[in-house]
Each structure stands twice: as C-alpha cells, then as structure tokens.
Amino acid sequence: ILSFPSFSQQAAHFESWKAKQTVHLKNVLSDPALEDYDVNYYELDLSADNTSNYIEGSGIVFGEVSVPSVDTLVVELDANLMVDSVWLDNSSVTYLHQNDKVYAVPVSPYNQGMHFSLRVFYHGTPDGGLFNEQYIPFITPYITYTLSEPFHAFEWFPCKQDLTDKADSVCVKITTSNDLKAGSNGVLRNTYTIDANTVCYEWFSGHPTDFYLISLSIGPYEEFNQYAHPAGLSDSVFIQNYVYDLSSYSLGDVEETAGLIELFSELYGMYPFADEKYGHCMAPLSGGMEHQTMTTLGYFETILIAHELAHQWFGDYLTCGTWQDIWINEGFASYSEYITNQNLVSQAEADAWMLDAHSYAKEEPQGSVYVPITEVNDEMRIFSMQLSYKKGAALVHMIRYLIDDDDMFYAMLRDYIQTFANSTATGEDFKIFASNYTGIDFTDFFNEWYYGEGFPTYSLSWWQADSVYFEVSQTTSSSNTPLFTIPVEFTFNYTAGGDTTIRFENNQQIQSYSVMLGQEVSSVEIDKYNWILNNEGSINYLGTGNFEHASNTFVYPNPCRNEIRIQYDNTQSIEYSLFDSSMRMITNGELNGPNDNIKMNSYDQGIYFLRLNSKEGSKIYKIVKN
Template sequence: MNTPLRLFYSPFIVVLLFLAFSTQAQFHHREFPQHNCSHYCAKARLDFPSIGIYEQDVRVHDYDVKFYGLDLEVHPGTTFIHGSVQVVSEIVTPGTQYLVLELWAAHTVSQVVMGGEDLSFQHENDVLEIDLGAMKPQGTMIDLQVFYSGEPSPEGFFSGIQTATNSFGDPVLWTLSEPHNARQWFPVKQVLNDKADSVHVFITTPPGFIAASNGLLQQVTHLPDQRLRYEWKSRYPIAYYLISMAVGNYQEFSFMAPLDTENDSVLVQNFIYNYPEVLQSQRENLERTSPMMQLLSELWGTYPFSGEKYGHAQAPMGGAMEHQTMSTMGHFGFDITAHELAHHWFGNNVTCATWSDIWINEGFASYAEYLSREFIIGPESARDWMQHAHNNVKSQPDGSVYVPPMFLEDIWRIFNGRLSYRKGAAILHQLRFELNNDPLFFSIMEEFQDIYADGVASGDDFRNTVDLMTGQSWEWFFDQWYYGEGFPTYEILWWQRDGKLHIRSAQTTSANHPLFFAGALEFKIIFADDNEQVVRFFQEENLQEYVVTIQKEVKELVFDPRQYMLKNYSVWDSTNISFPDTPAITISPNPFTRKITIDYPNLWHNGTWMLSDLNGRVLMEENLNDTTHEQDLGHISSGIYIVTIFSPGGDKKSFKVVKY
C-alpha cells in the first residue's frame, strides 16, 4: 500500500474530527438515490462504528477458511452493498458449534443458509456468530452463505469500502481492507496466516460501470434493468485484505508484459477512466509495467500470479493498494507503479506474518522502487531515491522497522512511511552492502519467495533465509537494523605517514538501542595522480583504526562512495596537522582551583588528553569527543601538572597548569 502524504499526526485531532462528523451525521437526514431494490430503505442503517481498538473474537481460529464467494450488488456514489457471501471452511477445533465471522455491526444480516437450511445467528459488535446446530468434529467442511446489506460509513483512507467522484465528476467505488477493515464490506476471518485457497468476486453494477477484481474475468452476465454482473475468479491463495473490487466508468487498456523466461508473458489489464485523454496521458506510465514485470521476475523469480494476470484499477484515492492481481491506483507514477507490482511478491505471495512484520510487505515493495530506478532508469536516479529515503529516516533519531506489538493499535504506526517503508528499504540496501555480492543478495530474496510462497513470513523468517543462504548468523544485523532504532554517525579521520594510510572511525548512534552498529565500511582512496582504490573494513567497536600500506600520496578519502549506508558522517584529513599549523588549543582558567576547560579545534576530535604530574606519573587519560571538554579536578592536591593532548594522527601538545 502507498498511503497519502500525512502532514501531521495527532490521535487527538483524529478523534475530534471523527466526533464532529458523527454528530453532524446524526442530525443530517439522508435521502437515498433511486434504484431497483425494494429492501433498500428498510435495511440500510446509519450506525457508525465505535471508536476503539480492533479486537478479534478468538473463535475465528476454530476453522480454516478455504473459499470466499462474494456476490454483491453495488451502487457507486453510495457505499450501499447487498448480496451474499459464501464461506467454505474446515473445522480445526474439535467440537466447534459456533462459526464466528467478522462483519461490520451496522450491516443487516437477513439470512445464513447451509445446505438449504436456515441457520440461526447473532450479529453484535462486528461479530457474526453462526450456530451450526451441533458440535462439529475436526475436519468437518462447512459451506454456508451469508445474506446481508448495509451502507458502511467512510472512515478515511483505511475505510473498507468508499466512494468518491473522480476529476470528471463520475462516481467510483473501491475497497481497501488493509489492515483489518475487510469486515466493513463482507463477512470474513481477518487472520493473516489463513489465506483462502481461492476466491470468486461477482459484482453487479448499474449500467455504464465496470467492476474490476482479483483473478480472471470469466464472464459478464446481463441482468434485468441493464445491470451487469462481472464474474471474477481466482485460484491463487489470497489473504483476506487483498480481496477487492473497484467499480467505475472505466475503459480497458490491456497488453502483455514479458516475464523472466523468453517467449513467456502475462496479461496486464488496466481499467482507467473512460476518457480519451486519460489513455493518452497514462498510456506511457501504464506501459512501464512491462519492464518492471520483467525486472522483478528476473530478480525475485517469475511473477507469482502469472497463471492469471496483473492489473490496475483507477480510483480517486490518495495512494494505491496492491489488491491481488488488480492494484487500485490513485495515480500511475513510476515509483508507485513499481511499488504495487512488487507487493505481488512481497505482501501478496509472501505476506507479513503479523502486522509487526509489515517490513516484509512495505520495506521490500519500497526497495523495489529503488531497484526499478536502478535497473530501468539508471543508477543516478536510484541514488537520488535512496538519498531522499535516508534523509527522511534521519529526520528523527529513533524508531525501529519492526513494529512492537504495543504500537499495533495505531494504524499509522504500522504504515509509518519513515520506518516501515523508507527505513525498511534502507536496511535491505544495507544488507546488500554487507553481503557485497548482488547475485547472492537477489538469490536470497528469490529463495525466500520459494520457501514462503502462498503463505506468511516474519522478519525473523527472512533472517533465517539469509542465515541459510550465507551459512552465517545475521542476528547481529537484524538486532541493530530491524529491531534496533536510529542510525550511526561516523567521524572519520585519516592521515598518511611513513608509507601508511591510517583511517580512524569513531561511531556514535542516534538512539540508545543499539549503542553501536557493527558493519562494513567502504572507502575510495583517491591518489594525487587521480588513480583510485577501494578498501573495505569491518567495524567491530565504536572506535577503530585501520592501517593500509600505501606509498603514493593520498589526495582524498571518500567514505561510502556508492552511498549504501544509512548514516551521518564527517571525514577529516589530519595528515598535515603538526604543531606550527595547529589551531589554538586553550586550557582555562590557569591557574585553576577546581575545574579546567580544554578548548580544542575540530581536527583534534577523537584525540585523547592526559593529566600527569611533574614526575611523569599519569593521573588521568580520556578521549576527547567534542570541541570542548570540561574536567573537574577538585580531587587532586595543589601543585603543578602537565596536560598533554594527543591528536588522532599521533601529534601531541603539552601545557603546564597550576592548581591552587
């Protein structure tokens, strides 16, 4: 999913807006548009869902969903829907008598039928509890059909179903069920690891509309009053939140896109607003799906739904959503098109195991924006993308890619653009840098797709795949980058002496966990004769010095020349620092009674200072980390002492100080 830009975030404001809306709605008499169905006014209700945390009835785990068969009639311009949903499932908890589905409380359920018999049911608090009439043994197949109707109220971007007019004034109806609002439009079990084996989405529309959905459009049936039933069927496993519809005044623009193997291709079926200028302006954008399809198939393995299709359905929404084989799109920009397509590997074929693991969906799909730029547009465009991502991540000092369970109540934390998307992409780039082996990096992603295909996976599952494919433990990497917060800041000093290049890396971190990021460092050495050499080191502790034997004169040292690392940094050439050129170091006051302050210039950063007596006995020795250092010397006796400052390059300067 690509969420719209959010300029502010305050739960308080969100609640206030919602209350204002509810209050207004209570006093606003609504008139329903004319339509065919006599039950409409009797059944439609104006209830609003309660504000609160998403809680799930644990009894949804008593069965395993096999199939959803949606057969719904819609009226774009309103969210009113009515019809039936067939749910086929298998009992997994022995003795289950009540089959519990999730369905928005304000829908009216008129009937639940199994084998031609009516079942009794209760529908309260978004829970539809169906009495199966007797306790069912494990393994029993349950095939029932729920008849219902209702008009869900909009709840912003994360509404399960919503309608709006596009820029041409035409109504468009679309669904967006992630993370748990499928229940707003159909009876469902909202558990990520229970994918339905297949799904039918039959949508009946008024004349002039096309309904786009999952899988293949098998048939369009003409019904009385010029209504049309679009009959979509998919035979691929599907997570509940990827079942979708988008209904509008569409035209179809379709083509075949190449896959990874020669002569093989897949249908890309696009439903865009039915105006010539829309096709004219979007055609080029839409056709870029082809190189993206080929690229991602080559990098990650063949498009997982190649037996059916890929598609786009246009909707007047702020972002886009990767509905399986039919992404719903607010626009067709390069990045968003790559992102939603990429979700078909990461998100749809392999789905995050819990919402804490949203990285598997959003981090990987965001990284596909980078990869698509890298391989389709060019490395410069890709570096530009990553630069923006890094800057955004570093705009705040903390936050992890992993979403701790305590934050899951906040949908905007799950879909936090800075952490789940951009830092999620940045840490994949960081992993690629650590591996320093692109074929291995991409084969890890492909293997991960193979292992967890049609299922779910956590961040730990991805780590296990990295471990498996490299024969090493990457726990340290995931601890600091996936579970950990913030990013490192490097202060790099280098100097050349006696045929050796010294590189000293001092690292601090932006947050408290971790206090150190282990990892590779890469430098490009540029010589005075303009030749270059790249060297790599592994930093294992906060302060480390590396020595390279180099005879030629070094002109410049470039840190992280390929811009892989998420970091802040500075590089200091301290080769030419010697006493005559040394900017002033001052110690004040002198004489002193209790405290001294050592002021020293930048280039002495990460040096050390030492206090000794006149006999040369060392009393204190400490690192210098800032441009000024204050030291309490209240504990030493009166007398004369020597303060010596050592630069990282090994130069030193001594001062005589007097304590009264």
C-alpha cells in the same frame, strides 16, 4: 479552473492514504473462536453501483474445522451492516450479530476436519473499507472501490482477519448497472446479463489470497489491455486495466507495466499469477493498493506502478505474518522503486532515490522498522513512510551491501519468495532464511537495524606518514541502540588523482585503523557510495609526518627505552592513547599532572603513536622505542 496536483507531489505522499482510516481492530484475532477453523474459500455476491457505497448481497466463508468440536461458527462483520439471514450448509440457522461478529449456531456441532459453508446475507452502507468517491470533481467519474488493508475487510464482507490464514481461492461476483464495469481479483470468469439494465461480473482467482487483498472497483471504465512477455514463460501475461478513459492523461505511464513485469520476473522469479493476469482499476486514491492481481491505483506513474507490482511478490504471494512485520511488504516494495530506477533509468537516479529515502528515515531518529506491539493498532505507525517504507528500503539495501554479490542477493530473494510463497513470513523468518542462505550471520544486523532504533553518525580523524592512520568514532541517534556494527567503506582520494575504497569492520564506538596505500592521500570519505543509513560527523585531518612537538608540550626521550615523559605547561587535563604501528590501541588513560610518564619497558622495540587529547584538540606523536 482546476489545479491538477503534480504527479511528483502525489508520489511523495503516495500510500499516505492508507493511514487515513480509523482504527477498529487489534493485531490479534478479535475473537479466539476465529481460530476454530481454516478458511478455504470466500465467495462474495454483491450488488452495488457507483452512485453510493451502498451494498447488498451475500458473502460465503467456506472453512474446515480445526479443533475437536465447535457449536458456534464465527465470522467478522461490522455491526454497522444489517444481516438479513445466515445459512450454514444451505440451511437457515440461528445467529447473533454483535461486537462486529456474526455467531452462527449449527443444529449439531461440527467436528474436526468437517467442512462448512457459512453464508451471510446482508446490506448496508459501510463506514470504512468500501468507498464511493471521485478523484477530481467534475473531471473523473465516481468510483466505488475497496481498501481493506490493514484490517477493514470486515467492514464490507464477512471474513476472518487473520494474515496467516489465506483462502485457497476467491470468487467475487458484482452485480451492477450495465453501463459500468466491475473489476476484481483473478480472471473475469463470466459476465452475464441479469436484466435489461443490470449485469453481473464474476471474478475468480485460484491462488491463495489474504483477506485484505480481496477487492472490487466499480465505475464507467474503459478497458486498456496489454501483454507482458517475461523470459522463460512460453505464454504471455495478460495485463487488464480498467481506466477512466483512453486519454493520455488517464493512461499516463501505464505502458511501462509490461516492462516492469518482465524486469521483476527476471529478478524475483516469474510473476506469481501469470496464469491469471495482472491489472489495475483506477480509483480516487492519491497512491495505490496492491490488491492481488488487480491493483487499485490513483494514476499511472512508473515508480508507483512498480511499487504496487512489486507487492505481488512481496506482500501478496508472500505476505507479512503480522502487522508488526509490515517491512516484509513495504520494505521490499519500496526497495523495488530503487531497483526500478537502477535497472530502467540510471544509477544516478537510483542514488538520488536512496539519498531521499535516507533523509525520510532520518526524520525518525528514535524509530524502529519493526512496529512495536504497543503501536500496532496505530495505522499511521504501521504505514509510517519514514520507518516502514524508506528505512525499510534502506535495510534491504544494506543487506545487499553485506552480501556484496548481486547474483547471490537476487538468488536469495527468489529462493526466499518460493520458500514462503502462498504463505506468510516475519522479519525473524527473513533473518534466519538470509543467514542460512548466505552464511552471513544477520543476528546483530537485525538487532540493530530492524528491532533497534535510529542510525549511526560516523566521525573520522586521520593523518598520514608511511601509512594512513585513521580513527572512527560512532555516535547513534537512539540510546536504545548504542552501536551499529555494520562494516563501513572508506574512500581514500589520492593527491595524484584516483582513489581506493576499502571496507573495514566497525564494531567499537572508537576504532583505529591503518592502511598502507603507497601514495599521498588528499582526503578521506566515509561511505561514499551511501550504502549505510548514517549521518556524517566531522572529518579531521591531523597532518603529515612531523609529530615531534606541539606548542609547549614535550614528549621525550624519543627514541625512548623504559618510559616516555610528557611535559606540558598548562593545567587542563590531557587524555592519552598509545597505539602500536598497526594502530591497535595498547593503553590509554589520563595524564596525572604536567610532568607524567608512560611506561614503555614491557613493549617491543618499534614504532608507536601517542595521541594526546585536550580541550585544545588532538595531537599525534610518532615514538620510536629502542
């Protein structure tokens, strides 16, 4: 008997597999000599099947020298793999394979601007990056597949693991048994017979591609193809799926893919690789991986399909510039799950998604979205579900809230994508771009929410007379971020029915407000529509109208002229705050004994509010100055 894990359980853990691999390399280039050239093109020519993860063949790096002169050319390749020979521009050369690098020594130095082709013949069984596994024993087939993010590409092919150096184009040739199919990036340019039992699949993509987005998947696939028809594209987008079989169990929600391509093309700009394809290769993952134009996917579930598809814009076409800025990829792909729910399911489903995202994010009350440099070798941290995905999505939602104009929000995203297309961006790049585009200064927002830690808790005290008066106090979950200055919405529910929601600036730990609503209010809610990642503290209703006397406390004379005296008969300390009629605090302090006074002679005539705080609670007095 087999127990099939439910899709929803898997979705909750989706992409957690990304963190299962061991750490090999740092965020920085593993050898400074890798900066001596720019990568133009990768060409892999590998033999493999689905019975093991043994591979053999060659990888070519075409590059252009970017320094005055080099006498050694370096590529990364795991020491675990056996190098058979190294060729530079079709000549066999001396090489050294150590420290997970191949150092090729040309006969004469290469000068700046010269192009080279460095080909490494190798074989072996990768200990990461390329796997041979089965999703469900005895049910789904063995698949050989790759998973290089964040820095495991060198474990299966010679490459330069530099996020900012995309290859202009990529060719992946896979020679395998002719009862198998092999999927990869771009278009299947050629399929040719090698011998009676062997076939070669030749894939090519003419789009700039980051090293970790190059992939292959090999298995006894069936092909299930469809087309998307995004508005504004005269042609259609080919959707090529390599699936376990054509049963409804395998295919799941795969037919949602076309509608999602159409939705995201409308919102984010045309699908970037429409001239090639989009597709999926099924593989034994508990989630998916957004390999460019050919996502590797464990199962077809709409939100998972949407997440990986959104990465084609946010991650592939436009890639994070450092792993510290993984938000550029995962924050926006995760927020695309919300957008999918909002556009294709319902606002209620989207609201539930955001509530769930917030509860994940609150599991890390001291965490930042930006990955600290000290943790950037920790793949668990880079792919933190709480911080990079869920809090990351919450940040995009708050940016949308601050822009407060969906047309502008989506237009900004489209322009942002085009500005950084085929290249990389950091959180800092996004901040500057968004500030310039919208005219909103996002500096404080990024300091508090991206580089800063945690989230705020808002508490509210309110009362009403002719106006509604309320005071908001803010605490935060991390002492490193003592204040969040995002404006907050308050919703006033009327006794007679109906409500009004108003957005107020909130940039002090304790801040007082008044608003004239002309109706009796029955309750006040903080951030009712859940725009802000926050906790709700206490909400205290202090009453209406009659502020004349608290027990055993006398505030007199009222009306007053030069001073008001406060008399009380206990010995505990009492703090006071005096507000003008707009609830701006004009003075505060601690009463000096049980018969103190507050000078009023310098203030204008009018209405004032005096609040007294003691351990017993808080009380507000309406004061008239004549």
